[in-house]
Amino acid sequence: MKKTKVIALLLALTMTMSLVACKNKDASKETGTNTEASVDETDKGDTPEGTSSEPVEISYATFMVGSHASAAAEEEVINAFNKKFEGKYKVVVEELPSDNAFVDKMKILASSQTLPDVLIGKNGIRELAIENGQAVNIKPFLEADPEWMKFVGEDAMNYNMEDDGSVYSISNQRQIIGYFYNKDMFSKAGVTPAKTWDEFMSNNAKLKKAGFTPLALMTGENAWTTNLWLAAMIGTDGADGNAFMNTSYPANYNNSSVIKGLEMLKTCLKEYTTPDAVGALYANAANNFEQGNVAMIANGPWMCPDFTDETKSIPGFGDQVGVALYPEDGLIAQFEVGYILCTNGKSAEEQAGALEFLKFKTSEYAQSVFLEKAGVLPLTDNIEMSAEYKAANPILSELIQLSGSAKYTFENIDNTAFSSIVDETAVRYPELAYDEITPEEFADYLTKAAEMSK
């Protein structure tokens, strides 16, 4: 009996010790800034332990992976940095499979002040990083490096400037967003890109009558393509609508421009889109357009490479695609929030390495790679597009040309609104489409969501 108890006690102690040991192992992992990636790399044996010549690791999180339009460019830039700074710095990448997964994960990390050294601060991540004290004011570094500043540009810097003059993020791209249309379908339906919203709705009716589905909408995820149309409808509704779509974090959505836009979108969701649009993901909408099933999609120029990619689009689709400004000559023109540097409180080597990586990521070289491989517009005109590039990318060239004649320019909802607003639109569109709520009620819900955002 006594022997049994001793054995049982030893087993209990062993269990406790093993749990403690597990905890220690976890703790040692957590000393790195990127647990998963660090473990992966260590497993591969890329970073030998205990050597003094180890490169400084810079943690970086990205959603530009897999089938993302910028995945190839992202990989090339990261590899180029690792090669250039081999032995000195090494970027350890944490890959997140989608924008939503990225934003959610980063918000979790922000709550425990464990954001990676460099990351894109979209959808409120930058604000959380500023509030939790991790984000670094980049402005002094920009001012100290004229060569870097030349390719970032005053406009991009000012776009991200806080009221107190601090700059906590460097934009990763300039965006001009109109919509793409299928020229064959337009021609067969006898329509041209609409100049007014009445003409736009009339075009939809004509396209439908000709047997085509007019719009590639989607309300799942962040309701991206649908919200672009909504932004355009609001942003081109006179001076008031335009001012609203250029306002950061509006608190009240109950105005005539928003309600008018929602009224139009309601008709579009009910009459002029695919049966799966309500609740569909971005991939569904893009696929519908690229497979020649739908006449129009609102999206940015980064989609252009897909039109000639036969793994995504039907053969010869690139020749069928035209690009247009929104009715009333509207155009979404903005800078992205871009990269934030979260190295406050970290070692001097890590801070220097992360800053070096940020500079590299927004350098002339990186912007050129993203332009060539992903159709991402550079921040300034200092990065010139070659004649060959323009010839090979006629849609992008046309959009840039059209942008000069835009009467209304404005931002999209993702940039101006709290992330709770974007989330709210995604869950309210189905109710709008199925006549469960009115546009006025929809606007009330958005206002309430803005009130709730902190």
Place this chain on the structure above:
Amino acid sequence: MTKNKKWVILFLLPGILLFSFIFLGPIIVLFGTSFTDWSIGKEISLVGLKNYIYLFTEDKTFMDSLKNTAIWILLQATFHVFIGTVVAIILAKKRWYSSAIRTIFFIPNVISSAALGMLFLCVMNPQYGFINTLIMKITGEGFSQNWFMDPKSAFSAVTMTWLPYAGLVTILVMAEMSSVSEDVYEAAKIDGASSFQTDIYVVLPLMKNIIGTSAVLAATSMLQKLDIIMMTTNGGPGSRTMNMPMYLYKTVFTNNNYGLANAQGVLLVLLGVILLKSIRKIFSMDAKE
């Protein structure tokens, strides 16, 4: 006796310590911060019962999530357990198909929720989904129903992603049934009971504890259900498929309102405790043999 007590305490100590560090500590923090206006980067200040009052008096989405969670708990604790038990009784007859059916019935329990969510999105897709196609084939007419996004069908569609798949209940009940002595069946047979009567009046009462346990597991699983809702409807349309875990998640990550989210967390914990006690009482599980 005193000596034994020491041993009991000694053996329980590691478990108690682990529970204290991993669960008790965070629960105390959860409870404490539910009375604050905590959000990242802001000064925390006490707000008393403000979060709780807001949830019950002003927050319609929370009330919807509470109602949906309650309905799903009820359905899980009754219908889900009923299906699992019936299937277990049928499979216990050990017919030629029993083994295959048991394996097939358990498959949804071993597929990850993310994969299951994508599967249901495809099956119920309004454009090319299996269900709509099947209805069109049967009726010979055009049919398009957006199961997950039509406010009239969304709740039922989400419910159908877990309610019928009671493989775990079946396995548990079958395991308990295998421990019933053959003598019991023989005695019932001698008394002239039919197979159906034996199942209803003899076997089922003997299964009381395991059915109670299954009901606890099934009902409390609804207090953790998040992934499949996130994959399919994200709580919409509106808040028609919102449940408490999903709303808590959104309150934290969309609204950055940890104080309010933690008040929801406290209510979730309380609901779990009430649920556990109620089911144990209904099945008299606390009564000594």
